[in-house]
Amino acid sequence: MRARYLTIKDYILDQIEIGVWRASDKVSSENELAQKFSVSRMTARKAVDTLCSEGTLVRSQGLGTFVADRRPVSSLLEIHNIADEVVGRGHDYTCRVIKLEEILTDKSAANLLEMSEKQNVYHSILVHLEDNIPVQYEDRLVNPKHAPDYIHQDFLAQTPNAYLSIVAPLTEADHIVEALVPSKTILSELDSDQPCLKITRRTWSRRGIASIAYLYHPGDRYRLGGHLQF
Amino acid sequence: MRARYLTIKDYILDQIEIGVWRASDKVSSENELAQKFSVSRMTARKAVDTLCSEGTLVRSQGLGTFVADRRPVSSLLEIHNIADEVVGRGHDYTCRVIKLEEILTDKSAANLLEMSEKQNVYHSILVHLEDNIPVQYEDRLVNPKHAPDYIHQDFLAQTPNAYLSIVAPLTEADHIVEALVPSKTILSELDSDQPCLKITRRTWSRRGIASIAYLYHPGDRYRLGGHLQF
């Protein structure tokens, strides 16, 4: 016999899923849930308990229980795959390919990739969406030496990050994190007017710099987190 | 009246702290705890519940409850001391103390510091300047238990971070990085109208959370960097 509190938990998750309860909304009280499902209040409470500890709901004594206003937190310490992150949060991941082309390095790109000027490099621009809301604008340069077939990939099936980690396993990375208001082009692709968290990340494989990525995240939809132990 | 399950929770944490129970050891059963503390099993269970959801204990039906194995250590990102950073760049470091006071915890501060409400905590606000230009607005709460003399320090001579790392050596930290436009008060102290990089950092010493800091950096004057090797 399946636990009754799980039925209630599913019910709450369903209501959130179909949009009956949205972020910051008040959900049914413990007594209402208990009555609706003909269980004791302790059992209804357990359903709410588990959703609180999972970060889906937040409680406030005397006020009620509310859908958490949740911006995702991801790790600074890992090289993350945005698709895995989104799916890991139980959300729908999609992506739009804005650009996928071969270009010649200019001075700045050549410097960053430690190549010489006017060499072929691959250039891709993608927008990653979580439940159809843009969460990352990814502008990436790739050294063809490390990933010769990069330009023929289907990035709807596999993110650039995931593909690169297979053909050119990472040995090293650096990143710079900053806050800024990006260009209008980028803001429009992100459908946002917020300041962005920009991550500039260079990744090395065994034979040198494989790729440089500029990742823009709307400040109100994305946070970076990390936990350290000494 | 303090909740009884918290007493039991503290007891379990103490036993782990002093080494009576080590990683993978079996801890007292729920019935034993209930009897020892003269509470119902549900109450003993609640203490174990919270420690499970915090990752300290793991349960196994039919077997018992065990101390969780330690999480992997990642010491890749350092806790920065802004003064060292600035001096390291060959620039002039100064700082303004905006506030240094003793206040009572409100609900939110109590939650974040894992203290109860209306306890004394120290509160400091500083602005750190590089060549006389503000680069960081630091709003910090400190648990007096970990640093009783915090409020008597001269932060023109030594940053809060440097002081705390001496009196309450760090064992753990977490941080969240986000981009936002801060309040007018903060913008005015920073003499900036740019979006900011906000770092929320909690630091632990052995006995719990020692301090929580909100660090605001104007987006055009500060970047966060890191380098990883695999």
Added chain:
DNA sequence: CAGTGGTCTAGACCACTGG
């Protein structure tokens, strides 16, 4: 004030594990 969540009791039956 009525309603909310926070804690707690003293029971119960269950599924599961090892011996």
Added chain:
DNA sequence: CAGTGGTCTAGACCACTGG
């Protein structure tokens, strides 16, 4: 088998919030 955790009941009193 006895002991463990997993679930559940039908109550209780409390602190807190808004009106």
